[in-house]
Structure formats: structure tokens, C-alpha cells
Amino acid sequence: MAAFFKLDRNIQLRIVMMFITVAIGSSVGPNMTIYYVDYFGAFSTGILLVLVQIAGFIAGLYGGHLADLWGRKHVMVVGIAVMSLGYLLAASMNSPFYINPYVTFFGFLMATVGLSFASPAEEAMMIDVSTVKNRKFIYAMIYWVINLAVMIGAGLGGWFFKTARFQLLIGTALGAFMSLGIVIVWITETFPKEKRPAHGQSVWAAVKSYRAVFSDQRYLKFMVASIGATIIFSSPDYYLAAHLAERFHTINLFGVTIFGQRMLSVVTITNTLIIVVLMGWMTKLFEQWSEMKASALGTALQGGGFAVMFLLNDFWPLLIVAVILTIGEMIVTPASQSLRAEMMNPEKIGAYSGFSAATRPIGAILASGIVSASVFVGNVGAAVLLLTATGISILFTYLAVQMLRENRTR
Template identity: 80%
Template structure:
């Protein structure tokens, strides 16, 4: 903890804000799908959720561009203000006196737009005030905070969403308002006007800004690697969930019946608890490893672990594999995120961060496609696809690191 207090104040405040934002998002976000299905039906809900993702994607790209044009703080204030208004609207529309699911959806759409818009500026600010020496520690701490926040938020949502929805949403709105106050009063600008780009604010200016990212072959290679990594870590939400739901052999443990959905929860809880309890220790154990070595080993462990879990049907083998792949996740995450920061053009960190965020849905699409094609290729085929994604991620990370090293020697 002493290392935390040595960090730049903006980083300390950003980590606090991240905890608040993710905790409140995790407390209501997953449960809103059930809420929408109850009011709109599954078909309309599916369309609405896709629309939210597309809107968030566009907001992230635009926010990334403006983070290099306006500066970090102004974009963060704008995005978090929109998020706060959205959560306030959602809470107001679910009071004991009045419920309006349509305006509730609009409120959560606003919140998603605000979060997506501010996210590239927040990441850019972290990179502005960190160094190559402390970046791995910072990202390890952020990852620990994220998992702790998700665990607390999910527990609050599971316990209170059905019985005390208004109070939970009101708490969410207050948490968002607290984040806004932190940004307005205490966060300082980290990107001076002298370094900002001269691109305008129009859509064409955004297109030209991202065209320059596409011309960066090193970063594009790293983004291909990032897509492969996304396919790996999103496995529990897609094929693993489907596999366990259909093929898991039910078992009884301590008088409790464990079926497919519960096995997925066991894996998720095991993963989260290990990260919360062991992330600091793992970071110290592997701090002397290069980012490339840690990324390669961690990605291989995580990818192989999930691929193996696609082939298993019993509790204890799956439990042991969950431990193995989580160890890999704790090795790879800080190294991979530190590498990503180093790969960016330091004059256009906001734009690069926006592009990075926009590439994640590509990995999600591939993960969802594995579920569809598994009807033809089975568990073994699905595992092979995941291993191919793992190999691609490691190989393209290596190619981008080679180009980075060549740049350093020029």
C-alpha cells in the first residue's frame, strides 16, 4: 500500500474513481438485461443491447479523438457528467411512485455513452503521468481494484436489485456524482495545450485522426494480438458458458448440487478471489520479467487453460484448470497493458486509446462465433480455435515488440 501513496495524485484519484464506477456498474449492469426482458421481451432486448454497444463504440472513438484535442480533464468531465445524469434519470424512473422502463433504458444508454466517451481520456491521463518503471505496478493495482469492485458490486446487485431497486439505483447515481466531484475539484490536466493536436471536432477530423493510427503498422500488429487476447478472456461469457450448460456432469459438494451454471460461477468466483488475494504477490514475483516474456507465458497459460476447460466436464478438473488459467491471467495483465501504453504514439495517446477500446468488440464477435460453429466442429474444434487465437496473440505481440525495439535503437 505504501507504493500506492507514492504515485501521482491523479493516478490515486483515478483508481478511486475506477473503483466507484465499476462497483456501481457491476451492481446494476448485469441485472438490467433481466429488467429489460421483463418489460420488452427477449427479442427487443437483444436489439437494444446491440444498439447500446454500437453507441458506446462510436462515443469511445470520438472521446479518444477529443482527448488529444481538448485535453484529458475536459473530456472526462463531459463524459462523467453525462453518466451521472443518466444514472439519476434511471433512478428517478424506478421510484416507488413511478416506473418507466423506456426512460430507464434511455438513462442507462446515457450512462454507457458517458463512460465510453470518458474512458480513452482516463486511460490517456494514466499514461501521461506514469513511467515505464512504475506502469506495470499501476496496471496490476488497477486490475486488482477492478476485480474487487466487480465482486462487491455483483454482491450488492444480486442481493438488492430485486428487493430494493430504487435504493440501489439511487446509490449508483450518488456514486457517479461523487466521481464527477472528484474530477471537477481534484483531477488536474495532464496534457498541456502546447502538445494538443490541431485537428477539428468534426466527424471528418475524427476519421483523419484514426487514419493515422491505421498507418502505424507496429500498433496494428499489437491490436491484432489484443483481439486474440480478447477472444481468450471473454471465453467464460461465450463458449465456456454454453459448454458447461450443456455438458457438465452435475455433482454434489457439501450438500449443494453443482450444475453447469453454478460451475461457471465457481470458476468466476475462484478467478476473482485469487486476483483479489494474490495479485500483489504475483506482481512482485514476476516484476523482473520483461513485458514480452510475461505476456507470452501468461497468454499461453490462460489460453491453454480455457481450451482445456472446453474439453472437461467434471468439477475438480475444471476447478484446477481455473486456478491454472487465473495464474496466467495475473502474469499477463499488467505486462500486456504496460506494453500497450508503450506502443502508443505519445502525442496521440487519446486517439490510440480510443482505437484500442474500439477493437475489443471484434474479439467478442469472434468469441460469439465460436459458439455458433461449435455445432459443426464440437468441443475439440472450439478448443483448437482458441489455441489458434492464443498463438496469434503471442506471435503478433512478438512482432510488435521487435518493431518497438528497433525504434529504440534508431
């Protein structure tokens, strides 16, 4: 904790904001899918959720472009204000006196767009005021905070969403406005005007800005590695969920029946608890390792762990592997995020952050493709596909790091 108070104040405040944002998002986000299905049906809900992802994708790219033009704080204020108004609108449409699911959807669409718009500026600000030496610690702490917030938010949502939805949504809106107040009152600008480029605010100017990112071969290689990493950590949401639902051997443990869906929850809870309890210790244990060494080992343990889970059907083997892959996750996360920050062009961090965020939907789509491919290749084939993604992630991280090392020695 002493190390936390030595960090730049903007970083401290950003970590507090991240806890609030993730907690409120986790409390309502997963439950809104059920809400939409109840009102719109499964087919329409699927289309609406895809539209939300597309809107967030575009907002993130444009927000990253403007973070270099307007500065970090301005973009954060606009994005978080839109997010806050979206949550407030959604809450007002779910009162005990009036419910409107259509306006509720628009409110959550606003919240997603606002959050996506602000995210590249928030990441750019973190990079502006951090150093190569303290980034591992910062990203490890952020990851710990995210997992703690998810655990608390999911618990609140599961307990109150059905019985006290209006009050929960009001709390969500208040949390968002609290984050907005922190940005307006206490966050300071970290990207001075003299460093900002002269490109315009138009969409075409944004396209030209990202063209420069595409020309950075080192960063493109690292983004390929990031897509592979996204496929790995998306596994619980896609093939692993389907595999456990179809093939898990149901057992009775301490009077509780554990079937496929519950086993996935057990894996998720185990993962979160280990991270919350051990993340600080693991960061200190591996702080002397190079980013490449930590990334390779962590990715191999995490990707290999999920691939093995694709082949398992029983409770205890799955639980043991869940512990092993969580260790890999704790090793790779701070190292990989620190590497990503170092590989960005300091003059275009906003655009680089926006491009980084844009690769995540690509990885999620490929991860979902393993579910479709498994119809033809089975669980062994799905495991091989995931191991291939793991190998690609390690290989392209290595290639990017080699180019980074060459640049350091020039």
C-alpha cells in the first residue's frame, strides 16, 4: 500500500475510478442480457448486443484519435459525462412507476459509447505519468482492483438486480457521476498542448492518424500477439462454457449439485479469489523477470491450461488446472501491459491506445469461432486451435520484443 501512495496522483485517482466503473458495470452489465431477452426476445437481443459492440468499437477509435488532439482530460470528461447520462437515463426508465426497455437500451448504449470513447484517453494518461520501472506494479495493481471490483459488482448485481433493479441502477448512475466529479475536480492534464499534433478532428483525420499506427511493424506484431491473448482469456465465455455445459460430469459436493454451468462459475470464482489474494505477492515474486520471459511463461500456462480444460470433464482436475492457469494469468498480465505501453509512439499514445482496444473484438470473434469449429474438430481440435493461438501470441510477442531491443540499442 505504501507503494500506491508514492504513485502520481492521477494514477491513484484513475485506479479509484476504475474500481467504481468496473464495479457498477459488473453489477448490471451481465444481467442486462437477461433483461433484453425478456423484453425483446433472444434473436433481437443478439443483434442489439452486436450493435452495441460496433458502436463501442468506433467510439474507442475516435476517442483515441481525439485524446492526442484535445488532450486526455477533455476526452475523459466528455466520455464519462455521456456514460453517466446514459446510466441515469436507464435508471429513470426502470422506476416503480414506469418501465421503458427501448429507452433503457438507448441509455446503456450511451453508457457503452461514453466508456469506450474515454478508455483510450484514460490509458494514455496512465502511460504519460508512469515509467518503465513502475508500470509492472501499476498494471498489477490495476488488475487486482479490476478483479476485486468484478467480485463485488457481480455479487451486488446477482443479489439486487431482480428485486431492487431501480435502486441498483440509481446507484450505478451515482457511481458514474462520482467518477465524472473526480475527473473534473482532481484529474490534471498530462499531455501538454505543445506536444499535440496539428491534425484535424474529422473522421478522415482519424483515419490518417491510424494509418501511421498501421505503418509501425513492431506494434502490429504485438497486436497480433494481443489478439492471440484475447482468444485465450475469452475461452471461458465461449468454448469452455459450451464444453462444460455438454460434457461435464455432474457431482454432488457438500450437498450442492455441481453441473456444467456451475462448474464454470466455480472456475471463475476460483480465478478471481486467487488474483485478489495473491496478485501482490506474485508481482513481487516475478518483478525481476524480463517482460518477455514473464509473458512467455504466463501465456503458456494460461493458454495451455485452458486447452487442457477443453479435454477434462471432472471437478477436481478442472479445479487444479484452474489454479495453474490463474498463476499464468497473474504472471503475464502486468508484463504484457507494460510491454504494450513501451511499444507505443509517445507522440501518438491516444491513437495507439485506441488501436489496441480495437483488436479485442477481433480476438473475441476468433474465440467464438472455436465453438463453431468444434462441431467438426471436436474438443481435441478445439484444444489444438487454442494452443495454436497461444503459440502465435508467444511468437509475435518475441518478434516485437526483438524489434524493441534493437531500437533500445540504437
